[in-house]
Amino acid sequence: MMEIYNGNNITEFILIGFPTRPELQPLLFAAFLIIYLLTVTENVVIIITIQFNVKLHKPMYYLLSSLSFLEIWYVTVTVPNLLNIFLTQNNKISFFACMIQLYIFISLACTECVLLAAMAFDRYLAICFPLLYPVIMNNTFCLQLTIGTWVLGFSIALIKAIFIFRLRFCGPNVINHFFCDISPMLNLACTDMSFTELVDFILAMAIIMIPLIMIIITYICILWAVVRMPNNQGRKKAFSTCASHLTVVIIFYTTTLFIYARPRKASPYNRNKLVTILYSILTPFLNPIIYCLRNKEMKQTINKSFVTLHDIVLGSSPCSTAA
Template identity: 45%
Template sequence: MGADQWKVYQASLPSVVSSNVTFTPVTEFIIYGFPSFQEYQILLFFVFLGIYLFTLSGNGIIFLLVLLDQRLHTPMYFFVGNLSFLDMSYTSVTIPKMLAKFLVNLDTISYTSCFTQMYVFLSLAATECLLLSIMAYDRYIAICSPLHYPTIMTRRLYASLSAVAWSGGFATPLTTIFLALKLPFCGPNIIHHYYCDHPPLLQLACANTSFNVAVGSSIGAFVILISFTLVVISYVRIISAILKITSHDGRKKTFSTCASHFAVVSIFFLPLIFMYVRPTASYSSDVDSLVAMLYTVLTPLMNPIIYSLRNKDIKEAFQKKISCKCGISNTL
């Protein structure tokens, strides 16, 4: 169904649903993302396939290096490893389905799979919010209190903070999902987005969704805004500490690193605020799909570049592993 056909069909729907009419419940949904780019499906397939492969390989290398190299068993790299694993999972929830749609027009998704995708995606997004705020706190302690850092950021503490981020992330969307599951879906079943997400799904419900929107926005505001506020506070204090560094080169290097970190964090948080912290069910497919690309595709792509691949310790660990493999090959 093209965009024009969809508008005609949508206009033909009754504005009020009568309680005396029996509707057939929806058993599957149709993913109809990027309606203005339907003629470029093959091009989009190769573009997103390249992005997905780079995201998986970049984050996968970092995760394995942190796991295998003893020198990287520190709080900072422990959180970086968590972030890499999270980003691999995050992109794998949405991009493979999008690639299947672009390549073979496999755009249907079952009712159960749609809600499962939505729950896992929202859980991972909430987990990343919490994890990024914890990472900002870790950098704040390391830069502002370097002498006390080993005694503050103990193994027990950073393991506990990671557990809180993951458990809190997966607990956050439970209420939102439960309320959405209680809604009746009787048609239409076309989701104008490239994955099952809460705002576009609510538009398909055959009931008043104002309560769902209010609850979803409140939960989103609580998690996203508090996490982002903690990140901002941490980086403000970090910048204040950097300005006190007497060495010009040291100040420039530290500020450059923190600025790039904060830029990526902002690219993740600001679109999330736009998408989930708004008290309305209105949804613009093209605009919101492009905005969602920033935190579903761009941020996981940039995280390994900004946080790790430019890092001296990561480079040395990677070169060491490559040298070991080359040495083994030459021996054989």
């Protein structure tokens, strides 16, 4: 007899993933595996570089390491399960595993929205109030700001997840996605979900739009302060510290607004899956590259670390010792 969860007669879901011809499955598996491994490696390198270089022990880089830590979990929540589907063709996921995946994913997405706003606030203080910056953005406040972003993100996501969990799912159980996301789940509910949709939309607008408005306001203030700087070198330095963050914000928010800032559930079209790939897989992959290429201090530190590591390896090798 089938178990009943929360009044549902569904105990598992089937993830469609990316149905393609059998000969393309190994190529997709290899592509997503490479992206996943590179994403984790890139973000681990950033975290280690910041941790072990004293000159990077600044609020801006502490927030960046928090973003890198988040990105590692962001891809880990979805990609390994997708790789398993490609490899074993087992696209079933239990009801509770699906709900846990949904909650963790939207928690990380909400946290990233707030964290990007915190990073913009850090740049605003550094550029507009350089003398007060060390006093305001001390280690204690930076730690409180970082913890606050995670607590707020996971709390908002918990409310969204509770309302979705209370819905009844009585069939079908096929999710037209590669992981358990909000819109595909809402498409399968068999009860009135107008109130759930309203709550989800309000919370989505709050967690997306409020940080976005704060980011826009801070960058208007930053732009005004930069324009008033007396020398070109100061303006160039200010723009270089903001360019990488602004690029990440544009990529992240254009895709999340398309998927989540909707008053009604999204239709289960394949284009939504492609857009989801942009912010859930490609954005975590690109973020470390963007920060390393656009941030001169970060790039120089990583290059120096690799040169030092290269010298140590060569210096301790048997050939160099014999020489």
